[in-house]
Amino acid sequence: MPACASKISQLGCIAPAGLGAKRAIIAIARLLLTAAYYMLLRGEPYQEHGVGYHDELQQKQAVNRLRRRMEQLGYKVTLEPPAVSTA
Numbered sequence: 001m002p003a004c005a006s007k008i009s010q011l012g013c014i015a016p017a018g019l020g021a022k023r024a025i026i027a028i029a030r031l032l033l034t035a036a037y038y039m040l041l042r043g044e045p046y047q048e049h050g051v052g053y054h055d056e057l058q059q060k061q062a063v064n065r066l067r068r069r070m071e072q073l074g075y076k077v078t079l080e081p082p083a084v085s086t087a
Contacts, residue, residue, distance in 0.1 A: 039046055063079065070077045 035046060067077050067079060
């Protein structure tokens with residue numbers, strides 16, 4: 001599978017394999033129309049989140065999910081950001 005840097009290109013890489021060609025076209029059109037709607041609604045230009053956006057988002061969601069689970073089990077959880085090494 002080719003490397004896909006943006007949300008639109010990710011959908012273009014994934015959708016045709018799992019869907020039919022017609023469904024892939026509809027999925028991409030829906031994504032583009034949704035983006036256009038919010039750009040017009042907010043009066044802002046399109047801003048791509050970047051390559052690492054989804055990885056960072058998934059990491060934050062995993063950390064929050066695991067923190068809540070630890071608290072449900074009775075642990076007191078204090079999170080600290082990782083130390084930045086200067087090597």
